[in-house]
Amino acid sequence: MLNKTFLMIVLIFCLDSSFSITHAFNCRFPVAEIDKIEAIGEVSILRASKNRLHEWAGQNNRRLCPEDEVIVPKNLPQITITYHSEGPYRKTLTAGEKYTVIALDDPCGALCKAKEKLAKLWAKLWGTEPSSITEHAGWKGGDSISHIFTPLADSAGSAEPFYLFAREGAIPLFWKGGKPPYQLAVKDTKGQVVVQKTLESGEFSFTSLAPEQGLEYSLTIISTKDKTCQKDNSKFCEKKLIFTVPPFPFDSQADPFMQLTTLLGDCQKNWRLEIWRQLSTMPNSKKKQAFMAHLRDNDVGPYDRDIKLCQ
Amino acid sequence: MEDSIFFKEQKDRVLDWVMYWHSDFSVVLANQQEMQRMMLVEIDETTFREWGSPVITPRDKLKEIIAKAEQAGASVIAVDLELSWWSDGCIHEVGKTPACSLADSTADDSLAQYLHSLNERQTPKAPIIILTRTYRYPLGKTQAFRERAPSFLDDTLKSQKNVFWSSTFFKVDDDRIRRRWQLASLICQDEHLTLMPSMQLLVAMAQLYTTPDSTREAAQLIRTKLKQWNDWANTLSCDANQGSTLAQLCQRQQSCPDLTVELPKQAGLSDETHLVDLAGGRETERVVYRFAPPDNPNPFQRRLIDKINAQQLLSHDIDNQIVLIGVTYPESGDHHPIPIRDKEVDGVYIVANAIDTLLRFGQFQPQPWLNQWLISLAIIIIATIIFSLYGIIRAFAYSTIIVGVALFVLSGQALHHGIGVDIALPLLAIQIVQMILYIFETLYEGGKSC
Numbered sequence: 001m002l003n004k005t006f007l008m009i010v011l012i013f014c015l016d017s018s019f020s021i022t023h024a025f026n027c028r029f030p031v032a033e034i035d036k037i038e039a040i041g042e043v044s045i046l047r048a049s050k051n052r053l054h055e056w057a058g059q060n061n062r063r064l065c066p067e068d069e070v071i072v073p074k075n076l077p078q079i080t081i082t083y084h085s086e087g088p089y090r091k092t093l094t095a096g097e098k099y100t101v102i103a104l105d106d107p108c109g110a111l112c113k114a115k116e117k118l119a120k121l122w123a124k125l126w127g128t129e130p131s132s133i134t135e136h137a138g139w140k141g142g143d144s145i146s147h148i149f150t151p152l153a154d155s156a157g158s159a160e161p162f163y164l165f166a167r168e169g170a171i172p173l174f175w176k177g178g179k180p181p182y183q184l185a186v187k188d189t190k191g192q193v194v195v196q197k198t199l200e201s202g203e204f205s206f207t208s209l210a211p212e213q214g215l216e217y218s219l220t221i222i223s224t225k226d227k228t229c230q231k232d233n234s235k236f237c238e239k240k241l242i243f244t245v246p247p248f249p250f251d252s253q254a255d256p257f258m259q260l261t262t263l264l265g266d267c268q269k270n271w272r273l274e275i276w277r278q279l280s281t282m283p284n285s286k287k288k289q290a291f292m293a294h295l296r297d298n299d300v301g302p303y304d305r306d307i308k309l310c311q
Numbered sequence: 312m313e314d315s316i317f318f319k320e321q322k323d324r325v326l327d328w329v330m331y332w333h334s335d336f337s338v339v340l341a342n343q344q345e346m347q348r349m350m351l352v353e354i355d356e357t358t359f360r361e362w363g364s365p366v367i368t369p370r371d372k373l374k375e376i377i378a379k380a381e382q383a384g385a386s387v388i389a390v391d392l393e394l395s396w397w398s399d400g401c402i403h404e405v406g407k408t409p410a411c412s413l414a415d416s417t418a419d420d421s422l423a424q425y426l427h428s429l430n431e432r433q434t435p436k437a438p439i440i441i442l443t444r445t446y447r448y449p450l451g452k453t454q455a456f457r458e459r460a461p462s463f464l465d466d467t468l469k470s471q472k473n474v475f476w477s478s479t480f481f482k483v484d485d486d487r488i489r490r491r492w493q494l495a496s497l498i499c500q501d502e503h504l505t506l507m508p509s510m511q512l513l514v515a516m517a518q519l520y521t522t523p524d525s526t527r528e529a530a531q532l533i534r535t536k537l538k539q540w541n542d543w544a545n546t547l548s549c550d551a552n553q554g555s556t557l558a559q560l561c562q563r564q565q566s567c568p569d570l571t572v573e574l575p576k577q578a579g580l581s582d583e584t585h586l587v588d589l590a591g592g593r594e595t596e597r598v599v600y601r602f603a604p605p606d607n608p609n610p611f612q613r614r615l616i617d618k619i620n621a622q623q624l625l626s627h628d629i630d631n632q633i634v635l636i637g638v639t640y641p642e643s644g645d646h647h648p649i650p651i652r653d654k655e656v657d658g659v660y661i662v663a664n665a666i667d668t669l670l671r672f673g674q675f676q677p678q679p680w681l682n683q684w685l686i687s688l689a690i691i692i693i694a695t696i697i698f699s700l701y702g703i704i705r706a707f708a709y710s711t712i713i714v715g716v717a718l719f720v721l722s723g724q725a726l727h728h729g730i731g732v733d734i735a736l737p738l739l740a741i742q743i744v745q746m747i748l749y750i751f752e753t754l755y756e757g758g759k760s761c
Contacts, residue, residue, distance in 0.1 A: 113335075
């Protein structure tokens, strides 16, 4: 039985590796394209597959491969690049901006599926939910370092800000990927630094003093060792925090989990950090742990199945 | 025994398993480029809510989507929505009074007129539109053939020139999995049979016969084939005794016409010409699934089908891609289990995979008999040697491992060429024979010692 399992795993690994090798050729699989605009012919592309040879983009030359560099001319206000990713991801470039196209993860092949199966089997054997069935490795750059990302942000889209209730209290932040030490900075809209820290771990509790409604902070987390943020311009290192009013009145007598579930069902705004913040202050319970695991695992749907999925 | 339902089910499950491990990949063509992806314009949850969660897809919105797809450059547009219902929510049958409240029919009329104009268009780049509708079994009669339910488009679309009706029937197995298509179905209409090609067949024909400059050849071919098939089918009554499928009918009828379709190769889509037989039967009807929304979505993963929310279509463009319009919102109820996913997937992905199967290798082919015979022989020899060298338990384990590995490698490779490999049965036969021999030997030895 062990032999069979071993052989199967080796076989699956070999097959998956063979797929990965075929995927590595540059560039059979474009990962993005420049959205059509009239003046697209003025956009430059330095093709990675042709030793950075210059090309003009065109209505029939808009597809982009990993490591291709896109240069927007100064007379063009902006262009948008749409990635062919499972989740919606678009990158807007402004006049004069240069941008290197990043690689996407390959579709879940045999090895990835074997991992998923094993994770499910593990969960069934030990009666726990798998902590993360899918590896959220983040964007791949030229190397295999996983980039910084905040799990609470993933399902809503990387560019979506976190909405928080405009009230005093600690905001427990955590993130994954990159290599410590991390440099964390919170700035206001004028660019003034509110908090700046160098951290050895991927978590930090930030306390805001009675923020006004509509106040916006910009949170930046950079891995100082591998400079991942600078390298791929990933938005996962940079999030907006917007302080605002709750979308509905919170009733202190009502079931707090029900209220947080309703908040999670808000398709317009990502309240996950606020929910995490509120859960962190609650007494420990199985329900709280399950809710936090749901958020941490970046489950796309809301906690309560009765509420329809946000897509 | 090999033809028993039990063994057919087991073979299906083995192939499901192989398909599961060999799915989710990009097809690379001979020019080392990725096979052109299809474009799915999805009426997703966001669009659905934006439209006020309508029970029936609003006809004005559908018209807008088709128009945008056409303006964006699509040459083949397949609408995977049942277009029988009027906007009031009823199907209007002659002689019956619909119980739905009266509704403004402007949107229905407008869509009908728009499709009519597309149908009549003769410009080289006029798009080919594939529609589907409700086909249902008649009440109070034998349920051999479905009948066409009336559609709000019937009065306007009298002939099929660029706009064609199709069926989207898939065979549902006992475990609810949709493994097989019906490439063309027989429909009873005005007391005689009509051959209704499937959406995947018409889409594949339309796309593969479309040249960069024109869709005319493709439209002409579809019209010719439909006429040829229906000139024959219309002569047959809706009598179930003559057979209810094309395969049965052609086995019993001597006058069966040419029911094959040649799917030519085309740059960016298909490297080989495939011949598809509408009466090919069960063995050729397998849909070889390659992609579907992942069970565990990873937003950073490269996708295998282009997908766009109906709301965003205006800002997008389409490079001569096949455009599928379908619903993916949870309330649609159009979700089905498929072999390559644990979770159910939206029906439009089943149609997309059926089109993909046709483009990649036409029909699923059973293993050539010589190959099958050689592989079976090799397995029988290997299994016999193993059983002669080891005890019954070890021999069982070793032969299963060997066949498991062989099955995985051979079936996987064959699947990429649309060929099924069946080597489990010979091994099972050997194992059963060896087990029976072992039991007899044990009993005989026991008897002697007494």
